[in-house]
Amino acid sequence: MGLRKPPLHAVHDGRASFTEFGGWEMPVEFDSIRTEHAAVRETAGIFDVSHMGEIEVSGPDAMTLMDRLVTSDVTNLDPGDTQYACITDEAGIILDDTMVFRLPDDDGARYLFVPNAGHDARMYDRWVDHRDEWGLDAAVENTTREWAMLAVQGPDAPDLAAAASDGATREVNRFEAGVLEVAGVRAFAARTGYTGEDGFEFLCPWDDAETVWSAFDCRACGLGARNTLRLEMGFLLSGQDFDSEAEPRTPYEAGVGWAVDLGREFVGWDALEGIDREGVAERFRGVRLLERGVPRNGYEVVDADGTHVGHLTSGTMSPTLGEPIGMGYLAAEAAPPGTCVRVVVRGEPKRANVVTPPFIDT
Numbered sequence: 543m544g545l546r547k548p549p550l551h552a553v554h555d556g557r558a559s560f561t562e563f564g565g566w567e568m569p570v571e572f573d574s575i576r577t578e579h580a581a582v583r584e585t586a587g588i589f590d591v592s593h594m595g596e597i598e599v600s601g602p603d604a605m606t607l608m609d610r611l612v613t614s615d616v617t618n619l620d621p622g623d624t625q626y627a628c629i630t631d632e633a634g635i636i637l638d639d640t641m642v643f644r645l646p647d648d649d650g651a652r653y654l655f656v657p658n659a660g661h662d663a664r665m666y667d668r669w670v671d672h673r674d675e676w677g678l679d680a681a682v683e684n685t686t687r688e689w690a691m692l693a694v695q696g697p698d699a700p701d702l703a704a705a706a707s708d709g710a711t712r713e714v715n716r717f718e719a720g721v722l723e724v725a726g727v728r729a730f731a732a733r734t735g736y737t738g739e740d741g742f743e744f745l746c747p748w749d750d751a752e753t754v755w756s757a758f759d760c761r762a763c764g765l766g767a768r769n770t771l772r773l774e775m776g777f778l779l780s781g782q783d784f785d786s787e788a789e790p791r792t793p794y795e796a797g798v799g800w801a802v803d804l805g806r807e808f809v810g811w812d813a814l815e816g817i818d819r820e821g822v823a824e825r826f827r828g829v830r831l832l833e834r835g836v837p838r839n840g841y842e843v844v845d846a847d848g849t850h851v852g853h854l855t856s857g858t859m860s861p862t863l864g865e866p867i868g869m870g871y872l873a874a875e876a877a878p879p880g881t882c883v884r885v886v887v888r889g890e891p892k893r894a895n896v897v898t899p900p901f902i903d904t
Contacts, residue, residue, distance in 0.1 A: 548592035549690045549751040558764055564659025564781070566593035569764040578767035579861040582737050583904075586696030587763035588755065591736075595662025595686045596745065597669065598645075600652040603678035608653050611672060612642060613793060613810070615803040616653070619644040622718050624732055626801050627655075629665065630810030634792045634817055636784045638665060639801075641734060643719050654685075654730075654745075658780035662686040672809070690751035694758055695741035695771075703742045706757040707731070711742060725757035736768060738775035738904040773858050776828055776869060776899020782839060783826070783855045783869065792817055795871065797826035797899075824852060824871040827879075828901060829894040835887035837868030837894075842886040843876075851876040851883060860901060867901050868894075 545567040554560075558569035569590060572578060581587040599608055608616045612627035619625065624643045628636050638661050645652040657665040666684040673680050694702055703711040703724075710722035711731055719732035729746040746754045769779070778784060778798065784791040793802050794817050804815050831837060837857030845851050857868030868885065876883060879898050884891035 546593070548590055549748045550590050550592065550755055553752055553755065554590065557762070561765065563765060564593055564661070566659055568593050569762075570766045571764045572762045575764075575766040575770060576861050578761060578763040579770050581761040582696045582739055582763060582767065582771055583862055584697070586694060586698040586702055586741070586758075586760040587767070588758045588760050589693040589695065589763050589768055590690075590755070591693050591743070591768075592690045592751065593659040594691050595657035595659070595665065595684070596654055596689045596691075597657060597662060597666055598652070598654050598683045598685050599669065599680055600647070600650075601680040602650065603673075603680045604653055605651040607669065607673055607676075607678050607680045608642065608655070609806065610676070610808050611669060612640065612655070613802040613808060613814070614642070615806060616642055616644070617806075621646045622720055624717050624719055624734060626798075628793045628798060628801055629668075630793070630808075630814065631786065632810055632813065634810040634813035635786050635790045636793060636796060637668075637786050638780055639778060639784075639798070641732070643730075643732060645730075646721060661780070688748055689745045690748050690754070691743060691745050692751070692754055693735055693741060693743045694760065695735045695737040695739045696760070697739060698760070699739065699741035702758050702760060703731070714742070716740075724754050727753050729754060736777060737771040738777075738900065738902070739771075770858050770861055773856055773867065773869065774860055774862055774901050775904070776901065779856060789855060791826075791871070792822070794818060795822045795824055795826060821874070823874055825874050825877045826869065827872045827877050828897040828899040829854070829868045829870075829883065829885060830897055830901070831866040831868070831885060831892050831894045833892040835885070835890070835892045836866050837885050837887065841868070843870065843872060843894075844884045844886060844891060845876060846882065846884070848884075848891070854885065862902050869899060872896065
């Protein structure tokens with residue numbers, strides 16, 4: 543089976559280099575990762591993130607279904623509100639992380655949640671299976687092929703969004719969303735992102751993607767810069783910083799325990815309640831190398847005596863800091879910020895300090 547292509551693939555072709563990600567062929571770089579990264583930190587950039595999934599849930603029991611399948615409490619969301627959540631199995635292991643949006647709907651609660659690339663079919667099946675098992679009255683639709691998703695991020699992003707929407711985005715606050723027009727196209731605009739900068743993520747009809755993309759006069763950015771930007775902020779990458787098979791982790795290990803509300807029951811609730819009470823053996827931490835070298839996924843972390851204390855799941859040379867940074871899981875006793883450890887880079891232990899991400903202030 544061939545790779546899925548975003549609606550703007552033909553527009554990007556000839557301008558960008560591509561990579562496979564989550565079963566999609568996506569632009570990884572237009573000019574250079576460093577140039578694109580700097581644009582987002584200093585002015586603004588636009589990303590095609592149409593590889594992200596969209597699942598819509600509606601009907602009389604939509605709220606109940608959503609609330610039982612994510613770690614955060616969705617019952618307090620008002621129309622237009624959004625929040626981060628994890629999707630866990632019965633053992634509390636993260637299957638995916640997601641943003642949950644409560645959509646405007648005069649008839650009752652209606653939700654859209656965004657699985658990571660390549661997870662839309664799996665999450666659709668999970669929602670349908672549990673709906674049927676629990677006998678709930680809710681409609682579940684996989685609308686990934688109906689929506690394009692574009693992210694405009696950076697200090698100048700709010701002004702660019704306002705100009706493209708005749709000022710309508712000025713009414714949308716952080717972690718809120720609304721339905722409005724962008725360049726004449728009806729779109730769902732969420733003031734969210736994956737870069738640490740202010741900005742918007744726009745969902746628009748698949749066939750209108752080029753119109754919305756062209757409405758923003760800022761640098762086109764690929765997944766390479768998106769990765770370095772999220773790494774500087776310490777944001778998790780599904781399939782790398784956690785994976786239900788290759789890197790099984792709970793929200794408490796992964797540093798997102800704040801997204802778990804144990805005041806109601808959901809799939810994985812009882813397991814996570816026990817983990818919250820007993821604590822974890824390893825914690826997600828950042829490291830800043832004090833010597834030359836670039837930390838990478840899979841690199842071992844040892845203490846001063848050479849004893850194994852953990853491993854990295856992500857790493858890069860930070861374009862903003864000009865320093866090598868990484869993230870991964872360290873033994874809890876080795877994880878206090880300021881602890882000096884060694885990252886084994888190509889067989890050589892390189893001194894590094896443990897830090898709690900983010901690595902930069904935005």
